[in-house]
Amino acid sequence: MNASAKDAYRKLLAHSQELGLIANVVNLLQWDEDTNLPPRGVEYRAEQLSYLVGLVHSKGTAPEIGEWLQECEEGGAQGDIDAGPNIREWRRDYDRQLKLPARLVQELAHTSSLAREAWLEARRTANFALFQPKLTRIVELCREKADAWATCPSRYDTLLDSYEQDARTADLRPLFADLQQRIATLLPAAIARTASTPADLLKGNYPEAQQAKLNRVISEAIGFDFNAGRMDVSPHPFCCSPGPRDVRITTRYDETNFTSSLFGVMHECGHAMYDQGLPADRVAQPLGEAVSLGIHESQSRLWENQLGRSAAFWRHWYPTAIEFFPSVAAVPLDSFLLAVNRVEPSFIRVDADEVTYNLHILLRFEMEHALIEGKLSVADLPDAWNTRFEELFGLKVPDDGKGCLQDIHWCSGGFGYFPTYTLGTLNAAQLFHAANTQVPALAGEIASGHYAGLRKWLNTNVHAHGRRYTPQELMRLATGESTNARYFCDYLEEKFLPA
Amino acid sequence: MNASAKDAYRKLLAHSQELGLIANVVNLLQWDEDTNLPPRGVEYRAEQLSYLVGLVHSKGTAPEIGEWLQECEEGGAQGDIDAGPNIREWRRDYDRQLKLPARLVQELAHTSSLAREAWLEARRTANFALFQPKLTRIVELCREKADAWATCPSRYDTLLDSYEQDARTADLRPLFADLQQRIATLLPAAIARTASTPADLLKGNYPEAQQAKLNRVISEAIGFDFNAGRMDVSPHPFCCSPGPRDVRITTRYDETNFTSSLFGVMHECGHAMYDQGLPADRVAQPLGEAVSLGIHESQSRLWENQLGRSAAFWRHWYPTAIEFFPSVAAVPLDSFLLAVNRVEPSFIRVDADEVTYNLHILLRFEMEHALIEGKLSVADLPDAWNTRFEELFGLKVPDDGKGCLQDIHWCSGGFGYFPTYTLGTLNAAQLFHAANTQVPALAGEIASGHYAGLRKWLNTNVHAHGRRYTPQELMRLATGESTNARYFCDYLEEKFLPA
Structure with a gap:
């Protein structure tokens, strides 16, 4: 792995940590919704969740992730015993997320939420x-x-x-x-x-x-x-x-x-x-x-x-x-x-x-x-x-x-x-x-x-x-x-x- | 309130909603920490909290807030029965937050957290x-x-x-x-x-x-x-x-x-x-x-x-x-x-x-x-x-x-x-x-x-x-x-x- 790949990999690790923090907060909010949330709190919780999920999506599709991945791939990171699988899986997740238009994500979330009642x-x-x-x-x-x-x-x-x-x-x-x-x-x-x-x-x-x-x-x-x-x-x-x-x-x-x-x-x-x-x-x-x-x-x-x-x-x-x-x-x-x-x-x-x-x-x-x-x-x-x-x-x-x-x-x-x-x-x-x-x-x-x-x-x-x-x-x-x-x-x- | 003040006020309301969503998530994380969190989860929770508190601080001190407040103040929003008090209090909070260097906020949080153990x-x-x-x-x-x-x-x-x-x-x-x-x-x-x-x-x-x-x-x-x-x-x-x-x-x-x-x-x-x-x-x-x-x-x-x-x-x-x-x-x-x-x-x-x-x-x-x-x-x-x-x-x-x-x-x-x-x-x-x-x-x-x-x-x-x-x-x-x-x-x- 060359120096610029190493640097890009470090950035990916840090970014992934940040995304993980937010995604785990989403987990807590959902857990709380199913175990604790009083009935009148449901509506506001939906707003909180949708905001955080949006944050995860926008941070997860940031263009710099693609640049860092490319630097890693071109710089030999894929041969590294640990970086290799991480890069491979990040790439898989990123490409997939990037392909989904925000409009589709939102309509699917919205329709599902209405469909649930129905x-x-x-x-x-x-x-x-x-x-x-x-x-x-x-x-x-x-x-x-x-x-x-x-x-x-x-x-x-x-x-x-x-x-x-x-x-x-x-x-x-x-x-x-x-x-x-x-x-x-x-x-x-x-x-x-x-x-x-x-x-x-x-x-x-x-x-x-x-x-x-x-x-x-x-x-x-x-x-x-x-x-x-x-x-x-x-x-x-x-x-x-x-x-x-x-x-x-x-x-x-x-x-x-x-x-x-x-x-x-x-x-x-x-x-x-x-x-x-x-x-x-x-x-x-x-x-x-x-x-x-x-x-x-x-x-x-x-x-x-x-x-x-x-x-x-x-x-x-x-x-x-x-x-x-x-x-x-x-x-x-x-x-x-x-x-x-x-x-x-x-x-x-x-x-x-x-x-x-x-x-x-x-x-x-x-x-x-x-x-x-x-x-x-x-x-x-x-x-x-x-x-x-x-x-x-x-x-x-x-x-x-x-x-x-x-x-x-x-x-x-x-x-x-x-x-x-x-x-x-x-x-x-x-x-x-x-x-x-x-x-x-x-x-x-x-x-x-x-x-x-x-x-x-x-x-x-x-x-x-x-x-x-x-x-x-x-x-x-x-x-x-x-x-x-x-x-x-x-x-x-x-x-x-x-x- | 003139048109540009109205527009700025709408932006302040939306921004305030966003800040409120995150601040209330912080409340949930803290509540959960005191009532539910298993002992080995404490360290990661501290990271989550510090990240979200940092997000609230950086979003709460964004320069556009100052610009919107100024537009409201110059555009007559303070005379409005509801916008008036909101602007006044937002201004109070914003000026105060802005005056605190991030270094001081961080050192105070860090020192307090260590001081708690002592x-x-x-x-x-x-x-x-x-x-x-x-x-x-x-x-x-x-x-x-x-x-x-x-x-x-x-x-x-x-x-x-x-x-x-x-x-x-x-x-x-x-x-x-x-x-x-x-x-x-x-x-x-x-x-x-x-x-x-x-x-x-x-x-x-x-x-x-x-x-x-x-x-x-x-x-x-x-x-x-x-x-x-x-x-x-x-x-x-x-x-x-x-x-x-x-x-x-x-x-x-x-x-x-x-x-x-x-x-x-x-x-x-x-x-x-x-x-x-x-x-x-x-x-x-x-x-x-x-x-x-x-x-x-x-x-x-x-x-x-x-x-x-x-x-x-x-x-x-x-x-x-x-x-x-x-x-x-x-x-x-x-x-x-x-x-x-x-x-x-x-x-x-x-x-x-x-x-x-x-x-x-x-x-x-x-x-x-x-x-x-x-x-x-x-x-x-x-x-x-x-x-x-x-x-x-x-x-x-x-x-x-x-x-x-x-x-x-x-x-x-x-x-x-x-x-x-x-x-x-x-x-x-x-x-x-x-x-x-x-x-x-x-x-x-x-x-x-x-x-x-x-x-x-x-x-x-x-x-x-x-x-x-x-x-x-x-x-x-x-x-x-x-x-x-x-x-x-x-x-x-x-x-x-x-x-």
């Missing part, structure tokens, strides 16, 4: 017509966004690539087909295996304060650092980082069922431990940022499912659950495990079991691909959804509220986001398998309630890299293979098929 | 020597700040004026002397009157959750709007507004004594109702801002003391207190009232009773005046403090931790701030007297637990004006007189002297 009302009244004009405009704007970016030959791939670098429809199709086929084979047996356990076996009275205490005990045990994070309550659980050592998760409570909050917390802890595990000396550089949604989701799924719904986990924690909730003693451990792993096709994605969950994603992938590629009109979405839903799940969708209106993603323009949930699910199983293969001691540690070895493996093989590798490079380095359905399907079969 | 340690170990070098530098920097501003002939008055517009030592001296004399006369009788009630009469077991519920019931009853605010827990109670309809108060709990938290909450509610009562259509304009610390403090004192420690208030709420805490029934109402109004000289200002409280302020006023005017060296402060304390309180200061090290104000450069506490105390009594005189129905309403009339009077006569008038203009308009000690002393005499 969507909430449409979902509440199961009346798609209320949302249709807004969704039509959002699809148009997302297509326009894809055209502006044009990083891939197809619009959908351009959008997908913005959430999951290098993910392509051509690769996802066979992956999803493989998954679908193995799930179709497995599903009847899994339903039969768990059907004898009543759906409400664990229904009881679990006071919120007591649930919060158990959640905290288990969060700390698996490794969430409360000195660098917190846990709060919000209508929809999420994880957010207003600073590199300030990672916040939320949950919600159902006082008739303590496991829904607990699994939610373990899920968010998985996200949070990724953020807490990013290299602290690389704050606001690509090398200190999470690599993709599909990798992020692998961390949450791993702790929630591979670990949290396993027999090994509950053999250790079942006595603690009884200490907190004595009524649980009436449910034998075997039945408890069947209850928290019960498989049954249902309408709402976020309540779905591990087996049918990915069918929900498959459906959405097909629908949104067709919408963006112009093969399905928004007006025809409900019928197309319902027909395909019945094919996949064997259930008739009762109304659009339980059908194509149930998720917020399209309403906020998130086309191309859904596949990352399934990628995350597959990655989770694949990473957990690799960790256990590479470190044979893990199984014994987990059986005795110790997770430091697993955390260390994930940190070394995933967290510590930041965006040094692309998601699939990372998967290959960590597991020896690109993302595939095998480990997840093996995991399901082992869990749900008779031994 | 002060905490010095107070903990009652070792003034640990704090002396830092305080010496802070006094120097505050004198330098006064010289840079130079709004008044004396340094101390310049600092005082920055907290309380138009307040002058020459006016405060006779006011404080008057107050001191009447307190000296009253004190022995007030001590005697309440001495028969043991200090720990109300000591008991009051679970935090139950206290929080009672605090909420009473806050809502007196008029704090929870749709435009919230109540949280922090080590030191405060009130803060991250937005015009988002006013947040905090409290702390002592489970052996429910009144300390309750009176604290009523105090903060007084501040909060001022902020919630500012004109919503004047956000980020002087006409929508609180006028001064001395007026702000009048609102908190009024609800905490004039109302909250009165017999009329407790005649209504005593049965509710018993509902929440049955053990209170063992204390007859008369004794309860004596207990929450007990007078006894003591060392710590924030724990002081209503009568001796102002002697604490008087002492600090004398000390800080002498320090800033160069008549007392920092090295001589402890002796000077202790000597004067004994004269005023008849008590020997046991150590500097209970003496000149007890408050944080000087440590953060807050010279000139203390007198506003006493001004607020006097204003509270004067405003409460005026409200009751002008609206004779108030006494009856208050006796039956209704406070809307009192709130309305305060809103009309104080909150709604924003910074239209100076603090003393406001007092004259609302009460017919400038701030004086008469109403407060009459109030104390009525409460503490035998009928």
Whole structure:
């Protein structure tokens, strides 16, 4: 790296720090909006957010960034072990941001914000017509966004690539087909295996304060650092980082069922431990940022499912659950495990079991691909959804509220986001398998309630890299293979098929 | 107002909105730091705050503001009923900000932040020597700040004026002397009157959750709007507004004594109702801002003391207190009232009773005046403090931790701030007297637990004006007189002297 490249790189680092400070303030404002903000404060908060987001955008597209990047690229910075990946990722982000006209960004933000109201009302009244004009405009704007970016030959791939670098429809199709086929084979047996356990076996009275205490005990045990994070309550659980050592998760409570909050917390802890595990000396550089949604989701799924719904986990924690909730003693451990792993096709994605969950994603992938590629009109979405839903799940969708209106993603323009949930699910199983293969001691540690070895493996093989590798490079380095359905399907079969 | 003044005024309004958005984000970050921030997040939060405070300063001193102000002043904007006061106050703020060199602002912030650690340690170990070098530098920097501003002939008055517009030592001296004399006369009788009630009469077991519920019931009853605010827990109670309809108060709990938290909450509610009562259509304009610390403090004192420690208030709420805490029934109402109004000289200002409280302020006023005017060296402060304390309180200061090290104000450069506490105390009594005189129905309403009339009077006569008038203009308009000690002393005499 020559002297002028070094100088430009220093400027990029400083500028990135500044952008990071503001972006993290935005995170705090959003976290506060979901957890604390009094109702009459919402309007002013929207103004604050829009101002700061605008500031991030204008500072993030400043022409000098392009000049500094060019000086780095021409001055040999790309060969540097650390500067190289940073430059590469900054370039990727900058070019993408620069291509979006401010008008489009603003119209998308504005339309999404109005669409949110319409969507909430449409979902509440199961009346798609209320949302249709807004969704039509959002699809148009997302297509326009894809055209502006044009990083891939197809619009959908351009959008997908913005959430999951290098993910392509051509690769996802066979992956999803493989998954679908193995799930179709497995599903009847899994339903039969768990059907004898009543759906409400664990229904009881679990006071919120007591649930919060158990959640905290288990969060700390698996490794969430409360000195660098917190846990709060919000209508929809999420994880957010207003600073590199300030990672916040939320949950919600159902006082008739303590496991829904607990699994939610373990899920968010998985996200949070990724953020807490990013290299602290690389704050606001690509090398200190999470690599993709599909990798992020692998961390949450791993702790929630591979670990949290396993027999090994509950053999250790079942006595603690009884200490907190004595009524649980009436449910034998075997039945408890069947209850928290019960498989049954249902309408709402976020309540779905591990087996049918990915069918929900498959459906959405097909629908949104067709919408963006112009093969399905928004007006025809409900019928197309319902027909395909019945094919996949064997259930008739009762109304659009339980059908194509149930998720917020399209309403906020998130086309191309859904596949990352399934990628995350597959990655989770694949990473957990690799960790256990590479470190044979893990199984014994987990059986005795110790997770430091697993955390260390994930940190070394995933967290510590930041965006040094692309998601699939990372998967290959960590597991020896690109993302595939095998480990997840093996995991399901082992869990749900008779031994 | 001519066309170019109108145009400049519009620009000032827009610019002021922008500055307000950022300043309110700063408020949220500070609130979050005191209530939520995990320990390892503190360092990064300091960076975020320093960045945003710097942004506010650089945007607040932009040269175009001066040009716009001049156009307004030359174009007749000052004659406009609304633009006039806004221009006047913007000019005051701008000129003051502009006079401070960035170097001085930064050094003061930096020194204060380091001084805070030294002060905490010095107070903990009652070792003034640990704090002396830092305080010496802070006094120097505050004198330098006064010289840079130079709004008044004396340094101390310049600092005082920055907290309380138009307040002058020459006016405060006779006011404080008057107050001191009447307190000296009253004190022995007030001590005697309440001495028969043991200090720990109300000591008991009051679970935090139950206290929080009672605090909420009473806050809502007196008029704090929870749709435009919230109540949280922090080590030191405060009130803060991250937005015009988002006013947040905090409290702390002592489970052996429910009144300390309750009176604290009523105090903060007084501040909060001022902020919630500012004109919503004047956000980020002087006409929508609180006028001064001395007026702000009048609102908190009024609800905490004039109302909250009165017999009329407790005649209504005593049965509710018993509902929440049955053990209170063992204390007859008369004794309860004596207990929450007990007078006894003591060392710590924030724990002081209503009568001796102002002697604490008087002492600090004398000390800080002498320090800033160069008549007392920092090295001589402890002796000077202790000597004067004994004269005023008849008590020997046991150590500097209970003496000149007890408050944080000087440590953060807050010279000139203390007198506003006493001004607020006097204003509270004067405003409460005026409200009751002008609206004779108030006494009856208050006796039956209704406070809307009192709130309305305060809103009309104080909150709604924003910074239209100076603090003393406001007092004259609302009460017919400038701030004086008469109403407060009459109030104390009525409460503490035998009928």
